[in-house]
Amino acid sequence: MSCVLLKAYDVLHGQKARTAISFEDVAAVVNEYLLAANSTPVRGPVLRKSDTPSGGTDFSQIPHGPRLVPRDALLDILHTHADTGRCHIKTNKKMKSYIQEDSGSLTLLFEDGSDFTADVLIGADGWCGKGRHVTSNTVRDDIQMTAYDNVFDADGVAPPFDGPWVAEVPSSQIAERFAGWEPDLVDLLQVPTAASRWAVHVVHPLPTFATDRVCLIGDAAHAMTPHQGLGGGQGVEDAYILARLLGRPEMTASDVPQALKIYDTVRRPASQTVSRQSLVNGLTYGFFGVEAKALSLPEIGEELVESCRWLLQDRGAEKEWLKAKSALAAALERCKDDPASPNLLPGTGHREATVCHHG
Template structure:
């Protein structure tokens, strides 16, 4: 993709405002597609998308797509394209199911594997439509193909910070984006879709801390009770990632359970678990081994967030596990090691005409496979509202508050439940099966008691997964529409933003001062003339 695309906003109408999307990942791309889908003729936005890398690409491998996300893809008109890239269960293809389908289908298989005997499948999570998986790059490709001509793409533009634009010593009400390459760009509205290490979020919280927090000069943002939540924190868990070619895996064990199951599967054990699922039309197994470091949660991760690892290092974490685990590890040649971080309990996600979406506001553990889906929900909702021609620049801040009120609490609940369910996968959630051998008079009694405890665990896991359909994504759209309509009706006389008010006052004061100076000059000149008469 070229560094600068030749696709300016439509020339036939003056844009309502200039919108900068920071980040060309799933969140930023979905937002651009949504804006193009719903943009009203004669009422365009000037949209510029800034990507830090040299091209639009993606980090990571597999992604799960659930019914909530498919509902949005239908609305965006790219459902069929995306469904064509997906790996689905037999006779339960996502494209065959209506958006409001309530039939429960397998979505996640639970297996106990941390013993030398054959693994035991103790539960299957059932959700509407079941599961669909694909490679992240495949989703990104579909989104890129559907970007509107009105969206200009700028690559190799890594944001460092944003500031308020100033002209002749006064704020203009616009923002200036400062990039690592030394260049700048100006926008009226900024949406940070720049991931867990978001520079948009860093700048937003720095300014908010300096403006709002008592003793901000004495207390660093990272130590402030409110603003410290803007700093990503380590979960205490690391993940070894690798794509196993399924052809190679079949050579080792053609009957491997992970090859038979078409949905995500967890090989669980005490403090560790492995997730597998097929992607790229079954060409690969997306393979992730999670290892929780005792006492690690809340501390500083001691390494780079992503580094290379070895097969030997990986294998050392899984001694005495079932044979299938050993067989899979034998195919993991050069894994990468990831320190799993999250953004949790962020107190706000908007400030003025700057908003955060996706991992920039609610980066979560991967245990629901929901991070990408939640980013898409953010982007769709905010894009839906900004596309309304009645949303002028002075109303953007109100639109952002509606977005924050609806999306922030919901997404943060998903973050917390993802952490809970991850603990359950690893037999370390209080009050449930903890992986410790149960006392029994015989091996048979021990096994049966363990199975009963594991059944209780599977029911608890199923309960946590109900968020996927308990609160439908369409309810968020309806609530946003109602609140937007109410805001429009209450504000028929356009409200003026604080920045615009400041600019008007500054302009008036400048004019008054100039008038006063000219009047004084006139008096002096005339008095001088009179004195000569």
């Protein structure tokens, strides 16, 4: 079974998706990296009100924080453990359309005139908040500062953005937006000689992540605001569930639509919940919105701490996989017993029009 993943104009395809990358090998290396880089518990951020020139006030602290793997380190780990005999990366490829053949396979058409045939197509292309806030975190030996500005029109709706998504700007331009804030903060914002300005784009909740043999994962499915720092992690969980479904020994190309529906049933509600909470947190950080305006500083701190508590749940992705695994086993068993009947996905309460095929 061949699988194609589209990501940022690169094409990754494997002849056998289930053997292209070993989850056990990658997990072991990531765990070693985390142990070496984070040998002590990671505390969460201190919450400080700084929007007055007379000085700031620390009002809460989120007691737990994430253990971080820099993006380039994660890419190196994945690339090192990819089976180069089965997994191939083609760069600078932009797909313009695809055709689903009568057999069910997909023909992908690229702008350079080339084409490729696959059993599964996975879209993963990414998107590069009156309330403002600033965060800081360490990345290896550096300190990264991020200044957020939520821009809305008079109706509380984000206006269309027609400028470049990413642009280099003088740091003074960033500092100017925080004029009148705590002097120490404004001084820190002026330290860099240049800064990158990023437009934050989101994907509004989609009714589905999958249709037949095509699905979306990561930012293509649920690009979200960065206020919980979980967008990338949600994409990894998407990939974890989807790859384990497609990598089952009993999986065939004709079973792919069923697997993608189960992936959608498990991952869409979870990722969209994280997306909604991320936006709420971002508005709260900027003391923006009715809820934040009605709360005292300690109450705002309690709300933000509570919004992150679920991150302490143990083996959350593994629990999602067990749900997906059980749903797949039940669906394939029903297909085996009655291949011509429409399938009822566990927990969905509705019948799918797709006819089961197996073998």
